[in-house]
């Protein structure tokens with residue numbers, strides 16, 4: 141038996157302080173999870189249940205690697221996000237047990253073709269072509285929770301060409317990590333290797349070819365992602 145076409149390689153992220161890598165199974169994303177960003181997107185930042193979308197696993201871009209400016213957009217936005225890496229399977233996970241399912245944390249960029257996303261929203265169509273395309277998920281190395289714990293406060297920011305564009309604190313998450321895991325696990329079975337982009341704070345803005353994005357979360361790490369033509 142052999143595959144009819146070449147099998148896709150496993151997508152894996154480095155694990156900080158280890159020779160191991162973290163094999164990414166699926167990429168889940170929270171739609172809006174900071175009140176000030178919900179407002180800038182024209183939404184009411186109440187505590188409506190979080191909603192989720194997904195990206196293809198091979199959208200991952202390693203820290204330091206460039207992303208090509210994508211086709212089909214004139215408004216490519218950065219969204220700096222805390223990423224949670226799941227280490228233990230679970231479904232219908234109670235909030236008070238949710239952190240037991242976390243392997244570690246990373247710094248990610250949920251790159252968004254905002255014009256395509258907004259057109260999809262306006263027409264009631266799926267978001268995929270705005271969110272779920274090639275090179276749309278830059279992500280740093282995973283910091284294991286056994287090394288750094290479970291960060292619940294600390295600065296999150298992204299600079300473009302050295303200028304701060306988004307700056308907040310992960311304590312401003314509407315739904316914290318445990319609550320997010322609990323909600324998502326009511327809808328799908330979480331598996332080891334799943335990662336969750338937990339949403340972005342206010343200040344999303346456009347980048348163009350030639351820009352360099354540098355993101356940071358206190359206690360988690362840094363990411364650097366150039367945009368090329």
Ligand code: MN
Nearest residue numbers: 219250339340
């Ligand atoms: Mn996002």
